[in-house]
Amino acid sequence: MTKTLIKTWSSTVASSGKTLVSLQRMSKRYGDHLVLPQIDLRVSEGEVLAIIGPSGSGKSTLLRCLNYIEQPSSGVITVADTQIEVGKDDNKRRVRELRRNLGMVFQSFNLFPHMSVLRNITLPQVRVLGRSEKEAEDVARRLLERVGLADKASQYPSRCSGGQQQRIAIARALALGPKVMLFDEPTSALDPELGLEVLGVMRELADSGMTMIVVTHEMSFAKNVSDHVVVMADGAIIEEGPSREVIPNPQTERARRFLRAVNER
Amino acid sequence: MTKTLIKTWSSTVASSGKTLVSLQRMSKRYGDHLVLPQIDLRVSEGEVLAIIGPSGSGKSTLLRCLNYIEQPSSGVITVADTQIEVGKDDNKRRVRELRRNLGMVFQSFNLFPHMSVLRNITLPQVRVLGRSEKEAEDVARRLLERVGLADKASQYPSRCSGGQQQRIAIARALALGPKVMLFDEPTSALDPELGLEVLGVMRELADSGMTMIVVTHEMSFAKNVSDHVVVMADGAIIEEGPSREVIPNPQTERARRFLRAVNER
Amino acid sequence: MTWEYFWLILSGVPLTIAVTLAALALGMVLGFPIMLARTAPFAPLRILTIVFIALVRSVPPVVWIFLIFFGVGADLVQMDPFTAAIMTFGLISAVNMAEIYRGGFIAVPVGQHEAATALNMSRWHHFRDVTLPQMFIFSLPAIATYAVGLLKDSAIASTVGLKELTFQGRYVTEMTYRGLEVLGLVGAAYILMSLPIAWLSRNLGETLKRRLAR
Amino acid sequence: TPSPDVKTLKPGVLTVAAQTYRPFSIVESDGSVTGVDGEILKQIAKLECLSIETISVDAAAALNYVQTGRADVTVGDWYRTKARSEVLFMSDPLYVDQMGIVSKEGATKLADLEGKTVGTVQTNLWVADLKKLYGAKLKTYPVLVQVQQDLKNGRIDAFVESYSIAMLAEKAGELGGFKAAVAGPDERVVSSKFPGQGSFPMNKDNESLLKAFNKRIAELHSNGFIKKALVQFGLSESAGNTGDPRWIE
Amino acid sequence: MIKLWMGTDWATINSWLPQLWDGLVVNLQLTAITLALGVPLGLIWAVTVRSRVRGLRYLTLFLVEVGRGAPALVLLQFFYAGLPQSGLVLSSMTSAIIGLAWSTGAYTSEIIRGGLEAVPAGQGEASQALNLSDWDTFRYVILPQGFWVALPALLGFAVLVFQGTSLCFAIALPEIMAQATDIGATTFRNFAAYALTGGIFAAICIPASLLVGWIEHKVAARSRR
Ligand SMILES: Nc1ncnc2c1ncn2[C@@H]1O[C@H](COP(=O)(O)OP(=O)(O)OP(=O)(O)O)[C@@H](O)[C@H]1O
Ligand SMILES: Nc1ncnc2c1ncn2[C@@H]1O[C@H](COP(=O)(O)OP(=O)(O)OP(=O)(O)O)[C@@H](O)[C@H]1O
Ligand SMILES: [Mg+2]
């Protein structure tokens, strides 16, 4: 049990620089509208990647295609040992294999409102990993403690603040032991102090060595916590590099305009 | 006509230090829940006041009680020449007199979706001030130009971006020639670049001498544009003073904690 | 109107309630597969179901009860008025339930489905653990409202000889030639029976909204 | 002694779909059937050694019961007509029933009612003919109670009903100041020329039952049982003289 | 089923059609009048049920709950057969119109109330902040938006009203069910007559409800605009 838990929390502590996620020429179109013309991306084990960029630039679409919540239009997606060529071998079984290594956290939390907090975390474990109720509950309680919400186990989500709900959502995703965590603007529905709680948990997670891809508007998080940053505009990556270099000193005009807007607020 | 417009835009350029808004011992309770125990506040002509504070501290409630969108529970409200004692002389006529001097802008814009942008701005003028359609339209077009949206007049709000909608909402409120403008987190539903457009318009409005009360989480706006700041927590004002002093250097522990959270994001 | 007639009229109440409840239960069960067929990805099945739902809803209940009682009842299985009434109103409420369920299904936020997908839940578990319970909760107020309608429609069963409230009311009218009192009593009985359900639906709606509020 | 090889739906049981149509058919609250038709039926059942089971229904439903083989027979002053005989067997006549008029002035001619609002019960035979005669002024009702109430309320000026029924109602004081009279013959209304012959409608698949009924009806005519039943429910003995069976077109 | 159709050929059915058509016209007229009176009534009740005047609120609530709680059949008979006992004699048509309009008003008031309540609170707040009067707020802001929300349900209910007019046979109105019953009584073929009537209802209501579905779709698309 304890072994399981340690695995769920920090399976990748020993960061090795090995590539864990890669997108090759991935594209996505909605009807006539080509939202992502062609994306190449690479994330190493233990790395924290921040994706920033103006609204509508395709950040969410990128994340959602990566774990097949949205069907990509073409390209090759690799996560850990699973490689999928879009349209070729993306059958149900392979997609589920891909998702097994990916946890996802949404802007709007998306907890299941009709289940207690504890059940939110145990149910997927029981259903997806086939864990026993007992084992799943132990994992859930341990994780709730880590995110500082041990006392909320028996509450319903609607009785929790937004920041608490988001931390529960993180625990729920972690409980399945993903190798990579995806975050889509996890704090933008929260007000500052509540957002801070969530960012605290994320920072801890990063420190523990979790590989993370984070779409965010929080510049201080991007600057201080992420290793790399990708700036997107109009469905393309217009700039990328180490966060500490790109954010204070972007090279392209578009990225500079966006970052100025963010900082001037 | 031109006279009307100038009046709507900058009736208070000659800032005089005369008190324009005052709340005395204003309180608000919902059933058993005392949300605002007792608020005293004073805003001078031409002054820009920023209200900051954590979620649920009662910032919105304060603004909404001030213009009677929410019925306050007790206190005395004064705006320009209208003084209302809550529960005594707050009949419909008096409340409408109070509101005549107050314009309000909401977080969610609240434009009327079934009317064109132009109609959104002309309708209240015609119905409330009794202006002719012609006159109202001239005012509306002039204001749309000021907020940079002259070309959107015949569009429907849903065809405009959030930032554009908020600027239209500002124009709509200004068209009625208020002496004081109230803003309730006008940019927090917008992403950075769009928010910047709105903040630009607000800054211009402040420069033109408009008296403003702004609930906001935008610290650089609060620091650079507002003259005074009020920090609220749990329904009370815990700190207030000139923005340039309070924001970088709050005196109370609670204010310090909140500002740290805001800045660390 | 004597006490004897008074009690005779009221003796129809249990049958009225029984038909309503049984038809509602049947409808709630049958409505489910119909809803699935209505939302099936297989177009012919879906279109067929749409037409079927439209047909059942378009023909007034009194015609249905005759078709079932004398049509199906004569050729296939013999049935008494009670069975026929339950089958008729079961059929009618089944298609209405299907539409109510579908409304509840649509009301489940997209984010819920995305979360279930991202958590790698199988389609079945996704449906059973996430969609179904929420769909049902969203449907409950509409079901309660529908139950009130069903209660009143059950009066039509009197035409095939089911001795429920309306039947007894008409019988007493014929025996006594006094329409107003009988009508008042029958109407009041229906209203009294519907009030608790109406009250329930109002409150249920509020409670559930609060419960699911995010 | 029961007729040989007479068949019923349930062996030994005569299933009757019955409506209440006083005085011909009355369903008691305990479920048993009486009235003129009811008494005759009970007598026939007794002679055939059958017990009676009553299903209490609407007039329209009663016919469907018999037609679909859910009941052996129905009761309630059903006239023998050509159209009906295509769908069901109609037994030999039990009695004749004349067309009657109820009006303020005791009108005896259908023509006198032209221009007035006239009511009648839907299931009556003459509805189609009267419609031609009175057009939109004819109002049809599901049950007699409503006709009588509307007469008193002034919604209709007169109504057309079986004379026996109308006469009984007048005697019972249910017509207020209105009078019942026999409707004189009128070229345009078949029923006014030929009094209706009341009979038992039966399922077309069961000829044995028809035969048995016709045999017993003949017996009950000759031994005076039918006339006694008529008198018992306030009708005149002469109604028992039916003449030969005939069909109204 | 075969048995019940027995001998009912096309010629027979054809001969029934004029009579059924006469009845249908009554149903259609009644539907139009009922809606023309009932929907405005529903709108008024939707407003008065939220009135601050307690008496008005309770009166509306009573009228709405009775209108929805009593079977339409009982309402019809109340006006037709019940009121005369108190000296007020209404014609079949008038009783039908009043009874059905009451029931329509009761149901549509709930539909319209739902539509009005679906208008986001922010719309009313913005109107207040702009100092629009209560009446202007209702007329220019709440009603136009609430109307679109309520429209599909109102149209769907109109189809139900049409079906409901078939109950008026019980108060001696010569509508289509009454005609079918007449036919059944004269020919003993009431199963066929009712089935044909059902077919006529289906032929009208199916296209109508498909149309309503299409409008619903359009309205939903409009609100996403
Ligand atoms: N289901 C869809 N159908 C059609 N177009 C879509 C769909 N989802 C997204 N888009 C379009 O794809 C583009 C990228 O959207 P996406 O949500 O990925 O942007 P984003 O960068 O996440 O923006 P934000 O910061 O606002 O979340 C947008 O132009 C959007 O309109
Ligand atoms: N209609 C209401 N009924 C009951 N309580 C309410 C109502 N509206 C607000 N409150 C309570 O009043 C308190 C203050 O709310 P308010 O919206 O003014 O806070 P705020 O400072 O504007 O927060 P935020 O930054 O999230 O907008 C909160 O505790 C809230 O729960
Ligand atoms: Mg996004």
Ligand SMILES: [Mg+2]
């Ligand atoms: Mg607020």
